[in-house]
Each structure stands twice: as C-alpha cells, then as structure tokens.
Amino acid sequence: MAEIFKSVVCPICGCLCDDLEATVENNEIVKMKNGCAVCEAKMVHGYKSDERILEPYIRKDGKLVPVSMDEAICKAAQILTDAKYPLLFGWTSSVSETQHVGVELAEELGGALDNCCSVCHGPSVMAIQEIGIPTATLGQIRHRADLIVYWACDPWSSHPRHVERYTAFTDGRFEKSEFKEYVQKLKAKASQKKVDAAIRRTQVRYQPSQPPKAAIVEAPPQSLAKAGRKMIVFDVRKTMTAEVADYFVQVEPNTDYEIFGALRCLVNDQELDIDKVGGVPVEYLKEIVDAMVNADFGAIFFGLGLTQSVGRFRNIEIAIAMTRDLNRKTKFVIAPMRGHFNVTGANTVFAWQTGYPFALDFSQGYPQYNPGEFTANDLLRRGDNDATLVISADPGAHFPKSSIQNMMKHPLITINPDWNAISRLGDVVFPTQWCGIEQAGTAYRMDSIPVTLKKIVEAPKGILADEEIVRRILEKVRDIKAQKNEKDIQGQQQILERKM
Amino acid sequence: MITITPKRKFDVPIQAACINVDVFTGKTLNEIKKLAITEGKENLTLDDAFDLTEDKTLETPNITLTGDFSKVKRIGQGMKTGEIIINGNVGMHTGEKLAGGKIVINGNSDGWTGSEMKKGLIEIHGDAGDYTASPFRGNSAGMKGGLITVDGNVGSNVGCYLQGGTIKIKGSAGRFLGHHMSDGTIYVEKNCASRAGTFMTGGKIIINGTVELLMPTFTIDSIKPKVKVDATQNAQGPFYVFLGDIAERGTGKIFALKTTNPELATYEKYL
Numbered sequence: 001m002a003e004i005f006k007s008v009v010c011p012i013c014g015c016l017c018d019d020l021e022a023t024v025e026n027n028e029i030v031k032m033k034n035g036c037a038v039c040e041a042k043m044v045h046g047y048k049s050d051e052r053i054l055e056p057y058i059r060k061d062g063k064l065v066p067v068s069m070d071e072a073i074c075k076a077a078q079i080l081t082d083a084k085y086p087l088l089f090g091w092t093s094s095v096s097e098t099q100h101v102g103v104e105l106a107e108e109l110g111g112a113l114d115n116c117c118s119v120c121h122g123p124s125v126m127a128i129q130e131i132g133i134p135t136a137t138l139g140q141i142r143h144r145a146d147l148i149v150y151w152a153c154d155p156w157s158s159h160p161r162h163v164e165r166y167t168a169f170t171d172g173r174f175e176k177s178e179f180k181e182y183v184q185k186l187k188a189k190a191s192q193k194k195v196d197a198a199i200r201r202t203q204v205r206y207q208p209s210q211p212p213k214a215a216i217v218e219a220p221p222q223s224l225a226k227a228g229r230k231m232i233v234f235d236v237r238k239t240m241t242a243e244v245a246d247y248f249v250q251v252e253p254n255t256d257y258e259i260f261g262a263l264r265c266l267v268n269d270q271e272l273d274i275d276k277v278g279g280v281p282v283e284y285l286k287e288i289v290d291a292m293v294n295a296d297f298g299a300i301f302f303g304l305g306l307t308q309s310v311g312r313f314r315n316i317e318i319a320i321a322m323t324r325d326l327n328r329k330t331k332f333v334i335a336p337m338r339g340h341f342n343v344t345g346a347n348t349v350f351a352w353q354t355g356y357p358f359a360l361d362f363s364q365g366y367p368q369y370n371p372g373e374f375t376a377n378d379l380l381r382r383g384d385n386d387a388t389l390v391i392s393a394d395p396g397a398h399f400p401k402s403s404i405q406n407m408m409k410h411p412l413i414t415i416n417p418d419w420n421a422i423s424r425l426g427d428v429v430f431p432t433q434w435c436g437i438e439q440a441g442t443a444y445r446m447d448s449i450p451v452t453l454k455k456i457v458e459a460p461k462g463i464l465a466d467e468e469i470v471r472r473i474l475e476k477v478r479d480i481k482a483q484k485n486e487k488d489i490q491g492q493q494q495i496l497e498r499k500m
Numbered sequence: 501m502i503t504i505t506p507k508r509k510f511d512v513p514i515q516a517a518c519i520n521v522d523v524f525t526g527k528t529l530n531e532i533k534k535l536a537i538t539e540g541k542e543n544l545t546l547d548d549a550f551d552l553t554e555d556k557t558l559e560t561p562n563i564t565l566t567g568d569f570s571k572v573k574r575i576g577q578g579m580k581t582g583e584i585i586i587n588g589n590v591g592m593h594t595g596e597k598l599a600g601g602k603i604v605i606n607g608n609s610d611g612w613t614g615s616e617m618k619k620g621l622i623e624i625h626g627d628a629g630d631y632t633a634s635p636f637r638g639n640s641a642g643m644k645g646g647l648i649t650v651d652g653n654v655g656s657n658v659g660c661y662l663q664g665g666t667i668k669i670k671g672s673a674g675r676f677l678g679h680h681m682s683d684g685t686i687y688v689e690k691n692c693a694s695r696a697g698t699f700m701t702g703g704k705i706i707i708n709g710t711v712e713l714l715m716p717t718f719t720i721d722s723i724k725p726k727v728k729v730d731a732t733q734n735a736q737g738p739f740y741v742f743l744g745d746i747a748e749r750g751t752g753k754i755f756a757l758k759t760t761n762p763e764l765a766t767y768e769k770y771l
Contacts, residue, residue, distance in 0.1 A: 085512040085540030110541025129638040257695055261717040264747035273770055277716050311695065314676055318698070321747070363541045364515065370637060372611060372630070373592060384513050384571070386540070 002030070009453050010039045011093075011436025013159045014338035014446035015166070027457050029437070036160035043437065051418045053431035054460060064429060069464065076389070076428045077476035079411045081484075083387035085363060086111035089376040090393030090415075092343040095441025095453060098467040099342075099349040102391070105474045106362050108481075112385060113360040115346035116339075116393050118375040123307040124336040125347060125357050126371055127316035134323055136299070136333040137447045138165075143172035145333075147295035150233045151319065152256065153303020153337045156240035162337070163241070167299070168231045178229045182244050189243070217280050220247050220287040225294075232288065234259075235305065249288070252279040254310040260318040263289060267325045298332040304339075338446035341436070345444035380406050389413040391466060392435070396421030415466055432466040433459040441467075501558040502532065503566065505551045510571040512540040513591065514549060517574040521562045521582025521601060529554045561585045561604075570610065576603050579620070592629075595622050598646065611655075614648050616641065617665070622648045630655035630674070633667055643667075643684065647730075656693070659686050662703060666730050678705045681752065687729045700745050700752035706735050711756045711764070718744035718754060720767040727755050740764050 008020040021033035022043065032043050056072035057064040067075075080086050088106050091099045092115050099115075106113035117125065127133075141148075148167045155162035163169050169179040223246050224230055233245040234256070242248040251259055255278030262277040266289040272282055292298055300323060306315040319334060326332040338344050347357035354360055356369035372378055376395070379385050380403035387410050396404060397420065404425075414426035417434050433439040436453035444450050459465075464472075502524060518535040533547035546552060561583035569575065570589040577593060580600045589607040598617040605613075608626040614633045624632075628650045634657050635642045642661030649668045656674035659667050662681035672690040680699040687706045694713035697705050706727055721741045726734050739755040756764060 083540075084542050126637060257698075258713070258716055261698070261715050261745075261747060265717055268747060268749075270746050271719075272716050273719050273767055274716055311675070314679070314695070314698070321699075325747070363513075363538055383511070386512055 001025070005454065005456050007454075008456060009436060009443070009451050010035060010043070011341045011434070011443065011453055012038055012042055013341060014344065015159050015162050016341055016443060016445040016451045017161050017165060018451055022456050024457060029457060038160060047417075047434045047437050049418060051420075052460070053417065053419055053423060053429060055431060055462065057426075057429040059427045064426075069462070072428055072430060073469070073472050073476055076413045076430075077473050077480055079387050079413060079428065080105075080109050080111075080389065080473070081477055081480045083109075083111070083385075083410070085385050086387040086389065087376060087379055087385040088113050088389045088391070089395065090116060090389075090391040091346045092116040092340040093392035093435065094466045095342065095435050095439065095443060096345040096349050096450075097441050098391070098435075098465075098470055099346050100353065101467055101470045101474060103350060103353040105470055105477065106360065107367075108474060108477055110362050110365065111387075112374050112376075112379055113350070113362065114374065114376040114379075115343065115350065115358050117343050117347055117358050118371065119308075119377060119398065120304060120339050120343065121307055121336045122358055122371060122375070123313035124302075124316050126313040127320060130313070131317050131320050131324075133320055134327055134333055135335050135447070137449060138335075138445070141297075141299045141333065141335075142166045142170050144174050144297040145172075145299040146175050146227075146229055147292060147298040148229065148231045149292075149298065149300040150231070150235075150241055150245070151300060151302040152235055152305025152309070153301060154235070154239040154241050155301070155303075155337060156244065158303070158339070159337060162301075163231075163244070167301075168229050168244075175229050178231075186244065217250055217284060218248075220284055220291070223247075224287065224291040230291065230295075232291070247288075249280055249284070255279065256306055256309065257311045257315050257318055259285070260315070260322050264318070264322045264325055267293065267322065267329070292326055292332070293329045295330055295332075298326065298330065300332070300334040301337050302334070303337045307336075335447060342443040344446055344448055345442065345450075348444050348448060377403055380404075382406075383409070386410045387413075389415070390422050390426075391415040391470070392432075394420040394422050396423075396425055415469055430469050431463045432469060433463055435466070438463075439465045439467075501555045501561060501564060502529070503553045503555065503564045504546075505565075506567045506569070506572075507549055507551055509568070510539065510549070512571070514539045514572045515574055516546070516572050517577040518546065519563065519565070519572075519575045519584070520577065520579050521584065522578075522580050524563065525582070561602075565590075570608075576601075579603070589626070595620075598622065608652070612636070614643065614646075616643060617646050617648075618644045620646045622646070624648070624650045624652070627652035627671070628654045628658070628669075630657055631660070632658045633662065633665075634658065634660035640680070642681070653690075659684070662686070668729070668733075672709065678703065678752075681705075685729060687733075687735065697752055697754050698745060699748050699750075701748055701750035702752050704753040704755060706739070706755040708735060708757050708760075710760050711754075714742065714754070714756070714764065715744065717747045718742040719746055720770050721753070722771065723758065723768075724755070740767065742767075 003024045005022040008022045009018045023031040055066045058067045171177045231245045232247045233242040234249045236253045259278045323332050323334040351357045354367040359371040359374040361368040361374040383406040411427045413428045414423045415430040416423045438459035440455040516537045535546045563584045565586045573591040574593045576595045578597045583602045585604045587606045592610045594613045595603045596615045598620045600620045602621045604623045606625050609628045611629040611631045614622045616635045633643045643665050644663045645665040647666050651670050653671035657676045660679040662684040664684045667686045670689045673688045673692045675693045675695045677696040678686050682702045684703045689708045691709035692707045721743045725737045738758045742754040
C-alpha cells in the first residue's frame with residue numbers, strides 16, 4: 001500500500017526545498033516528485049545503498065569487529081576522556097538537536113569543536129564578523145530582485161533548484177519569471193552548437209585542428225539594460241549557470257579581489273589608472289556597474305570560488321564592502337550559497353550556545369574562538385589534537401593527506417550512516433540514521449530560516465539517531481569523570497589518613 | 501635570570517601566559533614553579549612541563565627560554581617591563597598586547613605575535629607567521645605603538661588594522677600587508693605579494709623590492725627620491741608614491757622602489 005508524504009523537506013543542499021512529495025511502499029521511498037536530480041539520487045536510491053553501516057564496530061588487532069552498542073559507547077567515551085585535547089568535527093549533516101548536544105559534549109571534554117564550515121563558508125562568517133552583512137531572506141529575493149549576480153558559484157550543478165525556486169526562473173510578486181526567454185535562448189544556442197559541430201566536421205578532414213582560443217570576455221549585451229530580471233555570472237570557467245545567464249564574465253583565477261576593488265571605485269564614481277583588471281576591460285566593468293546601480297533590487301550570491309581561493313575571507317569582506325557602497329545608490333543584498341543542508345544550523349547553534357559560530361576551543365573551561373588556530377584542518381596539520389570524533393562528515397575524502405596522516409596517529413571515532421572514507425579508517429564506528437529521511441529534526445536554510453525535517457521511513461532495527469548516540473557518549477563521559485573524581489578523593493583521604 | 505627548558509616533546513598545545521616578567525617579579529623559584537599552565541584540558545604547573553633554574557648573578561634578560569617552544573602559546577602576553585629571550589621556535593600569541601619591555605626570538609615565531617601591542621620591542625631573528633602584529637578576529641584596533649623587527653620572511657595578513665608603531669621586515673612579505681591600516685609604518689626590504697595596503701586609510705608601506713600586483717584602488721601621486729622609515733633609518737629611492745585605498749577615500753601611501761618595479765612605469769603617464 002503506497003503512502004504519500006507531502007511537503008517533505010529535502011536534506012541535501014542549503015536550499016532545503018520544502019515542496020517535495022515522497023511515495024513510500026513497504027517502508028521504502030519509491031518515488032520523489034518535484035525534487036532535483038541530486039534529491040532523487042539520495043532520497044530514492046542513495047539512502048538504501050549496500051554501503052550502509054548496520055551495527056557498531058571496534059577495531060581490534062587492526063580489524064573492525066562488530067560489537068554491541070553499549071560496548072562501542074563505553075569505548076568511545078573512554079577514548080575521549082583519556083585524550084588531553086580531543087577534536088570533535090563534522091555536525092553539518094546532522095540536525096540542530098544533535099549539534100546542541102555536541103556543544104555540551106565538547107565543553108565536558110575540554111576539547112576543540114569545529115564544523116565543516118571551516119572548509120566551506122567559514123570565511124564568509126569571518127568576513128561578516130569583520131564588516132557586517134546586508135542580506136535578505138530567499139523569499140524577499142524571489143519576489144523583488146531584478147538583478148541577480150552569481151559570483152564564483154554554479155547553482156545549476158550544486159543547488160539545482162536555486163535559480164528555479166528563488167531567483168531568475170521563479171514568478172515573484174513584483175518580478176516575473178524569465179524562464180521562457182531562457183528556454184528560447186537555450187534552444188537557439190543548442191541549434192547554433194549543432195551548426196558549429198556540422199561545419200567543424202566538414203572541415204576537419206581538410207584543416208588541422210585549431211589551438212583553443214584564449215578566453216576573451218565578451219562585451220556586455222544590450223539585454224543588461226532591459227526591464228525585468230537579469231542574471232550576471234562571474235566565474236573562472238563557463239559553467240552550466242553561465243550558459244543560462246544574460247551575461248557571463250570570465251575572470252582570471254585568483255583575481256576576484258582586484259575586480260571587486262575596481263568595481264568599488266567605479267560605484268563610488270572614481271577613476272582607475274589601469275585599463276584591465278583580472279582580464280576584464282574597465283569599460284565593461286563600468287557597464288556592469290551601471291546595470292547594478294540601475295537595478296531596483298540587486299542580489300549577489302557567492303560560492304566556494306571566493307571563499308576557498310586566494311584571499312579567502314578578505315574576498316568576502318570586499319564583496320560585502322561593494323554591496324555596502326551599492327546601497328548608497330540602490331538596494332543591494334548579498335548572501336552566501338551554503339552547501340550542506342544544515343551547515344547554517346551548525347553556525348547558528350554553536351553561536352547561540354557559545355557565542356562563536358565555529359573553530360571553538362574549550363580547553364580553558366570557557367569557549368575560545370580563532371579560525372586558523374582551532375579550525376580542524378589547522379589543528380590536524382600541526383598535529384595538536386590526540387583523539388578525533390567525526391560525525392556526519394567525510395574528512396577522509398576531503399582533507400589534505402598530511403591532516404589525515406596526523407589524524408590516524410591517534411584514536412578516531414566516527415558516526416556516519418554509510419561506509420565512507422573516514423568510517424573505514426575509524427577505530428570505533430557507529431551506524432546512524434539518515435537525518436530528514438529516518439529522523440526528524442530542525443535544519444537551517446542558507447538564509448538562516450529554520451525548517452523542520454520530516455521522518456518518512458523507519459530506520460533499520462538497532463540503528464540509533466545521532467542525537468541519541470552523542471547523548472549516550474556524553475552521559476558515559478560524565479560517569480567516567482565522576483568515578484575518576486571519586487577515586488581521586490578516596491586516594492587523597494587515604495594519604496591524609498596515613499599522615500595522621 | 502630564570503632559565504626554562506621543556507622536560508619533554510609536547511604533543512598538544514600548552515597555554516602559558518604566566519611566562520611573563522611581570523608575573524615572575526617578586527616570586528621565589530618555588531613559587532614560580534607552582535604557576536598554573538594548561539596542556540590541552542589538563543591543568544598543570546610550570547614544574548610539570550618545564551625545568552626551571554635560577555641564576556642570581558645575572559639581572560637581564562629576566563627570562564631565557566631554551567628549546568622547542570613551538571607548541572607553547574601566549575608567552576609574554578600583556579608584559580609591561582623586562583626582557584625575555586627565546587632560543588628556539590615559539591608558538592602563537594607571543595607578546596600579545598605587549599605594553600613594554602623586550603622579547604627576542606632566536607628562531608621562528610607563529611601567528612599573532614605582537615598582536616594588539618602598545619609599546620615595547622619584539623625582535624624575531626627568523627621567519628614570522630601569518631597575522632603578526634594583527635589584532636584578534638573582528639577587532640578593528642591593531643598594534644598602536646612599539647617596534648617589531650623580523651630578519652626573515654613574514655606570512656600573510658601582517659600589520660592589519662595598524663594604528664601606530666613600526667614593523668621592519670628584512671625578507672619578503674605575504675599578501676594583505678597592512679590591510680585596513682590607519683597609521684604607522686611597514687618597511688619591507690625584499691618583495692611584497694599582491695594586495696598590499698587594501699582598505700588602508702593612512703600610514704605608509706615602503707617596499708624596497710618588487711610589488712607582485714598593485715591593487716587597482718591605488719592611484720599614483722608622485723616620485724620621491726627617499727623616504728623616512730623611522731627616526732633612525734631612511735630608505736633610498738627613487739620611489740613611486742601611490743595613494744589609497746581610494747575606494748575607502750584613504751590617504752595611505754605605498755612607496756614602491758622604481759628600479760625594481762619597471763611594470764609600474766605605466767602609471768608615470770598620469771603624473
């Protein structure tokens with residue numbers, strides 16, 4: 001008997017689309033409606049893969065051996081209490097309730113606490129602390145924005161429904177969708193490609209192949225001056241999003257900072273002493289600035305191309321400074337394209353618990369914050385920590401080799417639903433439920449709006465929610481510490497008695 | 501004089517803000533040995549991690565550290581008087597908020613050395629890390645006075661939010677040198693990476709080698725034959741003088757040596 005769940009929230013990217021329909025048969029999702037390809041891949045196929053961890057494991061003599069949940073929790077708690085400086089990393093693909101318990105655990109252990117945002121949008125958070133941020137919710141952008149700038153991100157591939165739900169392709173209250181125009185443009189482009197290919201094939205026998213042309217930035221099109229929604233993409237390569245944009249500016253890698261600097265000068269009506277910045281002629285930049293200033297409501301979205309290229313958080317700082325300058329002439333907002341579905345939640349929860357969004361240290365008994373000093377990668381690279389807990393993340397696949405080598409010198413505890421790279425390296429491996437599929441909870445959308453995730457199917461028997469695993473580890477840690485204190489007090493009493 | 505040497509190799513970072521002449525003054529060696537430090541979450545005393553010996557014949561330097569201190573943080577934090585000599589590499593936040601006295605590092609220093617310092621002298625006879633003389637995250641008040649000299653190279657984000665004082669670098673400097681500075685002087689004897697002086701509103705950066713890439717937000721002002729670094733030193737030019745950051749309506753100056761920067765000659769047409 002098929003059961004249909006409506007208004008399901010998708011637990012994959014920061015968009016948290018909440019208009020999905022899931023069809024469930026025999027406790028299995030068989031069909032998703034309204035979702036993107038990424039959503040379907042995870043919700044219909046991915047979550048029930050053969051790589052699922054079904055019981056807890058402990059590494060004994062170099063081999064992972066299945067054990068009971070109690071034994072694994074005892075072992076994990078013992079490792080964490082014995083460590084002088086444990087690191088708790090991950091959290092961004094779990095629900096906010098788990099993150100809340102995580103902060104408690106880190107405080108109890110006196111360790112370092114970091115989330116995946118230190119390797120994605122942490123620089124954005126740091127820039128906001130330096131300069132502030134003029135931003136808006138996605139709903140406001142959907143209804144009002146008439147100029148959308150995607151800078152160093154490719155939502156068509158990474159957040160497939162972002163353009164469709166929140167920006168250019170959606171019908172807002174005050175701005176109409178540009179979808180039809182884009183479809184026409186895409187069709188025209190497709191036929192142009194066919195013609196080009198046909199011509200190339202007829203010539204290939206007679207002409208040697210041409211060397212690829214260097215990227216030349218095209219002049220801004222007339223359509224930038226039109227009424228209605230416009231989309232500009234800045235990137236180092238022509239992405240799928242760039243294909244559907246009104247204007248694509250191909251910048252030289254690692255020159256975004258200089259381009260922002262030049263744009264700021266032009267917004268402030270100042271003259272530049274040079275003709276070209278980052279491969280883009282200054283007269284084109286002037287036209288872009290004109291389009292920006294003439295917009296009624298502009299929105300800039302930026303991605304990892306800014307936060308993880310040379311300059312890191314300084315790139316975001318100057319992008320926000322430009323938005324601030326634009327706000328003297330028109331209305332402009334800026335927003336990060338957050339990746340994991342609850343990475344914003346991790347920042348929010350850590351911030352309301354401790355005052356700081358990531359890169360935390362509890363070794364002094366109170367929270368300290370310093371990216372570069374307490375961020376997971378920096379700690380691991382220097383080899384500062386002596387035990388690691390990884391939850392709902394896969395640094396094994398994404399961290400540099402030197403970090404993982406240092407991580408492997410010490411015990412490693414993992415809490416993940418499936419056998420990813422880091423689970424295979426773990427000394428204590430916990431299975432867990434998929435958040436948003438088998439476990440309900442709260443997640444924060446990329447614009448910091450909390451959304452409730454639903455439970456659609458039952459988890460396999462014996463697999464606990466990650467919140468419960470972390471809570472049980474926390475309780476065990478408290479038990480061990482209490483016993484240790486008792487022993488210490490008894491020992492001191494015995495010494496005193498002997499002295500008497 | 502008190503000599504401190506590590507008892508063992510440290511795995512996890514040690515926070516030792518108590519290694520500070522002001523704290524040591526007026527205490528006996530046994531009292532000093534009982535001062536609290538932390539190793540990770542463990543609370544220890546100085547005696548647990550370090551060997552301490554006292555040499556009553558010597559007055560200065562007040563404290564000598566010998567060995568690898570690269571995992572020991574916050575040495576000389578907030579110090580007002582006295583002298584510390586470190587023979588070896590040292591960890592983060594050394595001489596943070598220094599308000600007087602002298603710290604000599606015969607080795608490399610790590611991040612945030614001399615952060616938010618007000619007075620005094622820090623000599624680094626090796627390389628200095630990122631964020632040297634830069635304030636803590638989110639703080640817009642940087643180094644206010646004093647002198648930092650570095651014999652080797654420095655990392656990125658050095659001298660951010662500088663409000664006074666002098667930084668002299670004998671090697672090369674990384675990106676974002678003097679970011680957001682409003683006063684003070686930074687002198688680089690060799691090359692400087694791109695994005696120097698971004699957001700600066702005052703002060704001067706003198707580059708005696710090549711400038712990797714000048715920000716478009718700087719405009720040429722003049723050519724000067726020489727420039728004053730501080731009361732004791734002048735740099736011989738000729739120098740291109742750039743004003744900026746114009747996006748911030750700033751009047752900071754970048755002096756770039758003419759002979760080593762032929763690509764900046766294109767700016768001469770605006771003079």
